[in-house]
Amino acid sequence: MKKFLSFLLVITLLMTTMLAGCGQKSPSSSANQGNSSNANSSTNTTTDLTLWTFVGLHAQMYNAAAKRWNETYPNQKINLKVVTYPYEDMHNKLLVALQSGVGVPDIADVELGRFPQFLKGTPQLADLTDLVAQDKDKYIESRLELYSKDGKLYGLPTHGGAVMAFYNKDILDKAGIDPSTIKTWDDFIAAGKIVKEKTGKPMLAVSQTAMWEFNTMIGQQGSDYFDQDGNVILDNDTNIKTLQFLHDMIYKDQIAVIPPGGQPDTTQAYGWIDKGNVAAVVMPFWFMSRFVSYMKDLKGKIIVEPAPIWKDENKYPTVGQGGTGTVVPSAGKHVDIAKKFLAFAKETKEANLEIWNTLGFDPPRWDVWPQLATDPGDNQYTQYFVNGKDIFKILYDSTKGNIVSLRSTQLSVTANDLMANQVLYKVLKANSATAEQALKAAANELRKDKNSGQ
Amino acid sequence: MGKRKNFLTDILYTPKWAPYFFVLPFLITFLLFFLYPFINAFVMSFENIIGPNQVEFVGFQNYKSLLNYHFYTALWNSTRYTFWTLLILIPFPLILAVLLNSEKLIGKKFFRAALFIPILTSAVVAGIVFSLIFGDPQLSPANSFIKIFGMAPKTWLRDVNVAMFLLVLLATWRWTGVNIVYFLSGLQSIPKDLYESAEIDGAGTFSKFLYITIPLLKPVIIYVLTISIFGGFAMFTESYIFWGTHSPQDSGLTIVAYLYQQAFENGNLGLGCAIGVVLLAIVLIINIIQLRFFGLYKKEEV
């Protein structure tokens, strides 16, 4: 009996703590809200803004912007709270919050691959079209389209992601090749054969678990996975020819290999590239930061050049790949000020210069490129590359901001999975299907998915 | 008054009412934290969820769209994985537990702790270490190892033929120690005098294992078997450690990985719930058959 009483006591204690636990919550949460509203009405009118991102460096950029904001607008101060979550989890958390309409952040970074799902139906995101209205022609147009639906912009781009060629100077010197003479993919293959002969090393690392090179090549020719109406064109002639071209680079010309880890931007590949196992990678602009962080032995040995183009039928000098769109959930408490801050942090010319300085990205507003071409400043990126000072000169001269991106649709996640794990796996890795067979199969599956109304 | 007191004493003293008191915490949490969300999710499996107020009823559409080769592959992978883990992760830890339970073994405390360590390692860290061990370079530990046997280096993580092997290997590494803990605790409840009297009757190590340990450990073995079936079909972490959410030719795709892809990457929560319901049905049927087979629903037999 005594034992039982003591048990009851424990249970009641637990119950009371539980109740206390539940009870505590409401006052504290309302206190928090109270704080912000109190603060709003009182002297400084400070607004609490929450921002979710999955990149620690972005957090630095936003925090710096918040500091500048508070100096610029002392009457409308913000208290920015940036929370960094892991990639997968931030998107899942955002999805759950948006779906239930409760607990959304004021601002959030959304990665390109995850963006389409947030555009489903009527997006739960604020329309950002007005933020870029007067600067629209200064943006890489395709970057804005990625985050738009029905003519409305829902995400501000972070970078252009322009694909460039990165050559290992040591290897090319040994083969006696000047990378600035490589203009077309044919030149590239010719040079690759010499490199292979003289050094025994492959010219190019070709992704199999990602589509960096394939997308670059088809994008340059104006092709895509989907047409402007969203129809599947993955198995068109250009794509088949291009995939065959990649296949031949590996198996016929034998100047390309799949890097360890399956793509150049993996931990395994970093060490491999760093040890000088490949003469070139053709990757988006942001790959520069991987060089700087992970491939320290190659410092002073990497030359940046424009990506090779096609001799005939080339439509675009290069392709923009990867990306992060910053959104303002419409269920947020301070949508207006969040939008205003976002414009301040990412849209203005000054903000775009800051994107280069803190993140090392090619700013999505190409009108800052000429300025960066003449004065790129002095940072770890300009120091790392042989021609680090000329990066923006090369980028601007070769593209003039005319950069295409492949379309992002509701089927993109599935399409990317099929491309990496079925098509490229079979054609480039296992060599078990022809380019045509593999692309046709994938395209047909996508058409079926589209018809079933996904 | 008197009647009330009787009722109270009834609850406390008679085996007729007391069990309801014992299971009460479960019933409360079940109703509050499970039944409601589950019904919610079940309803969602018949819906196309676009946004908070944009939901359309689509009947069996979500279930119908599961008839595709990705889902079949996921089913097949999960089934094979469950089969292999059952085959390895029950006998192997059981034998290890018996050895570790012997009073004669030197350093058994250390061994117990060592074998338990892997489950403590987070998925991210395990992912880094294992991707280096099974790295593509010719000198990666795995490739150096198979070289001893004269085998050519492999690109382990991008080879559809070794995917299942890798998954089962990782599962063995992670879960052996946990199952040992279950079995060890079960071994403690076996009275020592049973062994002693068997020894007097001249039983050898093997027959003691077969005729005393196994039968008396049966409830714990059934437990491990049941949660292994469940764990096998619900596996996602092991696959995620190696490949993230997508693997070559779906070689690492499991049912829950497919659920994750559809619900979170494609933002198709309704379809995700449908996959969850199908998974539940499969595991429930298998487990109920298995539990009936072991007579778990009958009181006398356990």
Added chain:
Amino acid sequence: MESHASNIGSKEKYNDSSYKNNLFARNIIGRFFIVAFFVVLSIIALFPLYYLIVSSFKPADQLFTTGLDATINLKVMNLKNYISLFGSQGGLYLSWYKNSLIITILGTILTLLLSSMVGYGLAVYQFRGRNLIFTLVLFIMMVPMEMLLLPMYKLMVSLNLLNTYWGVILPGVVSPTAVFFFRQYAAGLSKDFMDAARIDGCTEFGIFWRVMAPLMIPAFGAMTILVALGNWNNFLWPLIVMRTDQMFTLPVGLMSLLTPYESNYSVLLSGSVLSILPIVIIYLINQEAFMSGLTVGGIKG
């Protein structure tokens, strides 16, 4: 098999000394092999942890440039990763630790108490609805968490439990795996004591608490470590429930430091080492208290 056993027995009964010596020698060799076998297993099991610890003292970029290099090289090893862990997010890191400890301790005690009651109730009593309840326990165990995420989140919103410890603890407070395990364990115990206790006038709960629970100590031991481990490592649910970084648990906080887009691996490795420590300690204490004690004392049936 039985005949084989009796064979050995009959030989032993003859007390053949040369056979006994032979057996003794075989035992020694056998035991040596068993120990050697366990040494190999332990090395395999411990290697990743060893690698993690060694790497956590090295510059993070070495992880990729030198591949799998687990050598201890005091020249390149230093405490930088640990300092940066406390430096950048110092205060936060401690509050993550605190949150994890609170959730783990509270959650584990409650789970053990309630789950053992339920499991015990299901095992020793025959009552109407028993099979149904047991099936429900199994049912919960089988529903993938990913599927319930959105409805559970909505529930937490309506219960006003977002960003609270209880929001993390309560949904898991009756763990189906623990219930099932306790049920199985209790089912294997002899019921003779119960009747004796009833005659002594114990309440049914008294029987559980005073007589049967002590017999289930090894089960409590196993479950303490596994439930604590589950609570400590729980990632997905705290991530969804907790909204401010002061309320994060250690795994969530650590993961928030790691993004694939920069070299934060230094913090990840040192942080992982520190996050494993408490569980290792719990395990070791637990092993002392529950396992070893019992092997000596044993349970007399």
